[in-house]
Amino acid sequence: MTTVISTRALEKRFGRTVALDGLDLEVGAGEIHGFLGPNGAGKSTTIRILLGLARPTGGEARLFGEDPWRRAAELHRRVAYVPGDVSLWPNLTGGESIDLLARLRGGTADRRAYDARKARLLEVFQLDPRKKGRAYSKGNRQKVALVAALATPAELYILDEPTSGLDPLMEQVFNREIRRASSEGATVLLSSHILSEVEALCDRVSIIRAGRRVESGTLPELRHLTRSSVGFAHRPEQDAELAAIAGVHDLVVDDGRVRFTVDSDRIALVLPELGRLGVQGLTVAPPSLEELFLRHYGDDVSTAREEAHR
Amino acid sequence: MNRLAVLLAHRVRRDRVQLALWIVGTAALALMATTAVADTFGDRAERESILRLTILAPAILVFRGTPNGAGEGEFATFLILAFLALLAGLMSTFLAVRHTRGDEEQGRAELVEATPAGRTLPTAATVVHGVLANAVLGVAVALAFGLSGLPAEGSAVAGAAVAATGVAFFGVGLVAAQVFRTSRGANGFSVAVVLAAYLLRGLGDAMGESSEDGLTRTAAWPSRLSPIGWAQRAEPFAANDLAPLLLSAGVAAALVALVFAFQSARDSGASILPDAQGRAAAGPLLGSSLGLAWRLNAGAVLAWAVGAAVFGVLATTLSPLVDEIGSDAPAIVETLRRIAGETASFEEAFVTTFFTMVGILAAAAGLQAVMRARLEEAHGTAEPVLATPVSREGWLAGYAVVAAIAVVAVVGLAGAGAVLGAASADDPGATAELALRAALAQLPAALVYLGAVLVLLVVAPRLTIPVGWALLALGAFFGVFGELLGIPDWMHELSPFSHVPVPVGGEVDWTGGSWMLAIAAGLVAASVVGMRRRELVTEG
Numbered sequence: 001m002t003t004v005i006s007t008r009a010l011e012k013r014f015g016r017t018v019a020l021d022g023l024d025l026e027v028g029a030g031e032i033h034g035f036l037g038p039n040g041a042g043k044s045t046t047i048r049i050l051l052g053l054a055r056p057t058g059g060e061a062r063l064f065g066e067d068p069w070r071r072a073a074e075l076h077r078r079v080a081y082v083p084g085d086v087s088l089w090p091n092l093t094g095g096e097s098i099d100l101l102a103r104l105r106g107g108t109a110d111r112r113a114y115d116a117r118k119a120r121l122l123e124v125f126q127l128d129p130r131k132k133g134r135a136y137s138k139g140n141r142q143k144v145a146l147v148a149a150l151a152t153p154a155e156l157y158i159l160d161e162p163t164s165g166l167d168p169l170m171e172q173v174f175n176r177e178i179r180r181a182s183s184e185g186a187t188v189l190l191s192s193h194i195l196s197e198v199e200a201l202c203d204r205v206s207i208i209r210a211g212r213r214v215e216s217g218t219l220p221e222l223r224h225l226t227r228s229s230v231g232f233a234h235r236p237e238q239d240a241e242l243a244a245i246a247g248v249h250d251l252v253v254d255d256g257r258v259r260f261t262v263d264s265d266r267i268a269l270v271l272p273e274l275g276r277l278g279v280q281g282l283t284v285a286p287p288s289l290e291e292l293f294l295r296h297y298g299d300d301v302s303t304a305r306e307e308a309h310r
Numbered sequence: 311m312n313r314l315a316v317l318l319a320h321r322v323r324r325d326r327v328q329l330a331l332w333i334v335g336t337a338a339l340a341l342m343a344t345t346a347v348a349d350t351f352g353d354r355a356e357r358e359s360i361l362r363l364t365i366l367a368p369a370i371l372v373f374r375g376t377p378n379g380a381g382e383g384e385f386a387t388f389l390i391l392a393f394l395a396l397l398a399g400l401m402s403t404f405l406a407v408r409h410t411r412g413d414e415e416q417g418r419a420e421l422v423e424a425t426p427a428g429r430t431l432p433t434a435a436t437v438v439h440g441v442l443a444n445a446v447l448g449v450a451v452a453l454a455f456g457l458s459g460l461p462a463e464g465s466a467v468a469g470a471a472v473a474a475t476g477v478a479f480f481g482v483g484l485v486a487a488q489v490f491r492t493s494r495g496a497n498g499f500s501v502a503v504v505l506a507a508y509l510l511r512g513l514g515d516a517m518g519e520s521s522e523d524g525l526t527r528t529a530a531w532p533s534r535l536s537p538i539g540w541a542q543r544a545e546p547f548a549a550n551d552l553a554p555l556l557l558s559a560g561v562a563a564a565l566v567a568l569v570f571a572f573q574s575a576r577d578s579g580a581s582i583l584p585d586a587q588g589r590a591a592a593g594p595l596l597g598s599s600l601g602l603a604w605r606l607n608a609g610a611v612l613a614w615a616v617g618a619a620v621f622g623v624l625a626t627t628l629s630p631l632v633d634e635i636g637s638d639a640p641a642i643v644e645t646l647r648r649i650a651g652e653t654a655s656f657e658e659a660f661v662t663t664f665f666t667m668v669g670i671l672a673a674a675a676g677l678q679a680v681m682r683a684r685l686e687e688a689h690g691t692a693e694p695v696l697a698t699p700v701s702r703e704g705w706l707a708g709y710a711v712v713a714a715i716a717v718v719a720v721v722g723l724a725g726a727g728a729v730l731g732a733a734s735a736d737d738p739g740a741t742a743e744l745a746l747r748a749a750l751a752q753l754p755a756a757l758v759y760l761g762a763v764l765v766l767l768v769v770a771p772r773l774t775i776p777v778g779w780a781l782l783a784l785g786a787f788f789g790v791f792g793e794l795l796g797i798p799d800w801m802h803e804l805s806p807f808s809h810v811p812v813p814v815g816g817e818v819d820w821t822g823g824s825w826m827l828a829i830a831a832g833l834v835a836a837s838v839v840g841m842r843r844r845e846l847v848t849e850g
Contacts, residue, residue, distance in 0.1 A: 053693060053696055053697070053845065053846045054846065072701060073700060073701040073704070074699065076697060076699040076700075081694065083690070083694060083697075087690035087691050089606065092592075092596075093588035093590070095588075095590040095591050096589060096591070096593075096596055097592075099591055100592055101694055103592070103597040103598070104597075104598065104698035104699065105698045108597075129590045130587040130588050131587070132585065135492075135585050148694070
């Protein structure tokens with residue numbers, strides 16, 4: 001697998017504040033890579049460095065094996081970008097902005113293919129291209145940026161919190177379009193703090209906090225780090241036996257149901273015990289990324305916030 | 311506290327700096343005019359000769375006012391009243407739009423309307439705020455006149471005239487805010503109405519009839535359609551008649567009633583005119599960073615160039631009058647000569663002075679195009695462009711090219727206007743040639759500014775806009791008026807405008823010009839190279 005994005009010990013300081021503090025990131029070709037972290041963790045700063053809009057203070061960043069600061073223009077032929085907070089030109093219509101960006105990227109050489117692609121995207125995203133930039137709502141500005149990015153083929157899509165402001169229906173459309181791009185062979189870096197989005201789309205995930213990577217891997221790999229939750233109907237005579245099962249944590253009885261958590265790698269050992277007890281209405285939920293996330297940030301959210309200010 | 315009072319206090323607080331600047335600035339201008347009357351036109355005979363001159367050149371009246379007599383107060387009114395009324399109009403329309411459509415567009419209005427204040431009380435607070443602002447402005451102008459030793463009654467009438475005009479245009483701004491969907495649209499319409507009113511009363515003055523002695527003039531009908539014309543008909547220091555001002559107050563009251571009718575009928579955030587639909591696809595020009603830079607600046611470049619063309623026409627149409635002025639007002643001749651150079655002939659001095667202004671306009675047009683690049687960077691719209699295969703230096707170069715086009719267009723159209731205007735001169739060929747040379751001479755100085763601000767944009771992006779305008783203002787002031795004010799030579803020499811090749815006695819010394827061209831080229835090149843090494847600076 002060839003590497004499309006790689007950063008090593010990437011550092012970025014703004015005066016005294018440290019935005020990136022030795023970030024390592026690897027994204028392989030064809031991957032949809034989730035780039036997770038709370039607001040201010042350094043996601044946008046990383047993306048700005050990868051796009052050659054900012055220069056690292058230390059460490060190195062490589063895009064397709066090249067320096068994104070020095071070779072920005074050449075590299076951008078292969079990249080499409082959706083900013084997190086989309087600003088549009090107030091006096092250009094959405095359609096004009098889309099065409100402008102597509103032409104700048106050089107993706108309109110095949111005029112007919114481009115027009116068809118654009119028309120299809122405008123249709124699925126239900127975007128009116130005739131409105132002026134200043135008249136769009138936040139969600140519609142986001143759609144303009146998405147259509148502009150997806151209307152021309154790219155090898156790498158860099159998406160910075162691309163679904164902020166989209167309604168759930170449009171998120172579905174977005175997921176479909178990203179899978180379509182991925183199936184055409186593109187690599188996607190998807191930054192987000194919305195876990196369900198990453199869970200639905202991504203092959204691999206990197207979690208960053210305070211400018212540093214704290215976790216990286218496929219979703220199954222990360223899941224072993226946390227606990228599944230188990231629930232079934234409560235029968236008072238079983239209480240003693242339940243307490244004796246190894247690996248059971250946080251056992252509670254609530255509203256007629258037993259609930260507890262189990263280390264994910266021990267779940268296979270617990271299930272036979274439950275079978276022996278003949279429990280009713282059994283549910284086993286895999287750990288959500290939410291929990292993964294809380295484990296990394298839940299303990300000291302306040303410090304993370306402070307570091308977020310730069 | 312009463313809700314209206316809360317809303318009003320909030321408006322006063324938001325505007326405290328901006329309104330203070332408008333009011334103090336306008337009053338300072340009034341003070342400068344009255345001081346100028348005392349200093350430059352202290353002699354009644356001189357004032358009379360200038361007023362009589364307007365019979366020969368009524369076009370001058372477009373930029374002045376209706377002559378109402380040769381007394382100091384009347385003369386100050388003639389010089390400045392229409393302009394003060396224009397400023398009051400602009401202050402008021404911006405204020406009206408800012409607190410109504412501006413807030414609605416930004417979504418702030420919703421926050422307030424969702425409280426028990428409701429939909430109409432905020433507008434009522436804006437109305438009170440606007441009327442109060444104009445009252446304060448009127449008092450400030452009256453004080454400026456009064457403190458210069460002019461009669462109290464006339465000063466009060468002048469202040470009232472300015473305030474009444476402001477209130478009338480305030481009504482226009484409020485209505486525009488109801489009609490247009492965006493504050494940009496509402497401001498554009500209101501400014502157009504204010505400028506049209508200024509021009510109408512200018513036409514009325516120019517078409518009017520002079521009295522026997524040439525010292526007073528009755529404005530023609532177009533002036534009666536304009537609130538600024540009504541302000542002049544109050545004739546401060548002469549008739550001191552407040553009746554015409556009632557017309558302004560009446561118009562304002564009617565417009566405010568209309569605003570409340572509109573307001574109660576429409577949804578919050580909606581407008582009487584729907585937002586126009588635009589093109590679904592981009593035109594052929596919008597396909598490169600340069601094309602975008604042009605698209606974003608084209609309107610402004612066009613406006614500057616049209617203004618410059620008018621200036622050019624005036625420069626040569628007014629020049630045939632120079633002999634008349636030359637014999638009647640030696641002080642003016644002396645002033646012009648100092649700006650243009652000691653040995654200039656009178657016509658040369660006159661045309662060159664006009665074109666120095668064109669040079670400043672050209673520099674301002676170029677500067678605005680460069681500043682657009684900074685705005686793009688700060689507002690986040692440069693980012694998506696630079697995320698495509700557009701290099702940082704190529705991006706900046708696009709704006710540099712558009713800025714250079716703006717400079718050349720302004721100077722070029724001013725020259726073209728001058729050639730048109732020269733048709734009425736005694737020797738059209740010679741006058742046109744003189745004007746074209748004077749126009750060309752301004753190019754290097756304007757280009758130096760462009761280069762300097764480009765470098766500023768690369769080195770200190772956050773300072774581009776304030777420092778850029780300050781540099782131009784200082785350079786224009788030192789370069790044009792430096793010798794008049796007796797500032798040290800080295801300060802005067804710092805200004806590019808003091809090195810403009812002046813056509814004197816038919817000979818032009820191009821040394822300064824070529825040096826400046828070289829400096830400009832060097833600065834532009836340095837900025838483009840510097841941009842390679844600079845990050846994007848978005849915030850602030």
